[in-house]
Amino acid sequence: MRPPGGRRSPWLGWSVAFAVPAEVAFDYLADPANRPQWQSSLRRVELLDEGPPHVGQRWRDVTAVPGVVPEMRTSALERPTLWVEEGHWRSVAATGALRLEPTPTGCVVRVAARLRVPGLLAPLGPLLTVAAGVAVVPDLRRAARVLADRDDAS
Numbered sequence: 001m002r003p004p005g006g007r008r009s010p011w012l013g014w015s016v017a018f019a020v021p022a023e024v025a026f027d028y029l030a031d032p033a034n035r036p037q038w039q040s041s042l043r044r045v046e047l048l049d050e051g052p053p054h055v056g057q058r059w060r061d062v063t064a065v066p067g068v069v070p071e072m073r074t075s076a077l078e079r080p081t082l083w084v085e086e087g088h089w090r091s092v093a094a095t096g097a098l099r100l101e102p103t104p105t106g107c108v109v110r111v112a113a114r115l116r117v118p119g120l121l122a123p124l125g126p127l128l129t130v131a132a133g134v135a136v137v138p139d140l141r142r143a144a145r146v147l148a149d150r151d152d153a154s
Contacts, residue, residue, distance in 0.1 A: 014133050015110045016140040019148045022100040022107035026080035028147055029098055029109070032059045032072065038143035041065075041135065053077060061087070070094070091118050094132070109144075111136055 018025045028034050030053040036042045041063050048058040057074040070089035076097075077083055084097045092115060099110045113136065115128040 014137050014140075015108050016137060016144055017103070017106065017108055018144045019106040020144075022080040022102050024147060025107050025109060025144075026083065026098075026100050029143060030074070030077060030079070030083040032057070032074075035061070038146055039139045040142070041139075053083075092116070092128075096132075096136075109140055111140060 032045045032053070033047060036044050042061055043064055044062045046060040046062060048060065049056070051057075053074060055074055055077050059072050060069050061072055062069050068089060070087040070092075072085055072087040075084045075086045075095075081100050082097065084095065087094045087096075094113065094115045097112045099112075101108045101110065111133070113129055113132045115125050115132060116122075117125045117128065
């Protein structure tokens, strides 16, 4: 998957099928307040901006790793097809994108990620990107199950 804007980049991409419409998946995934329910690395989210998800929305991810609390920001939001976040922790920068595509049985969520590490540790960026992808696929599967269970209860 190419990042937003179509530029070539060393991003790696993954996808997960959701059994709910793209609008339902988008509304759930794009709201940072929901993330601790499905993202295994998070303990909680500290919202820095009020209101529904919007471009420029900021929050802190309080992770399971003590002291690792990246500052996050929504940098693109095109309901129900695209959500992009950017995060920074110390000198590490990360970008993640979710692109949602309708299917006959719900939607597919395609995820792209890229981590950038400066200086001598820069060669670790691609390795960290792969590690993030390995972690995000099970998390998105968990989100798909949460939404499918909610849909079944309706």
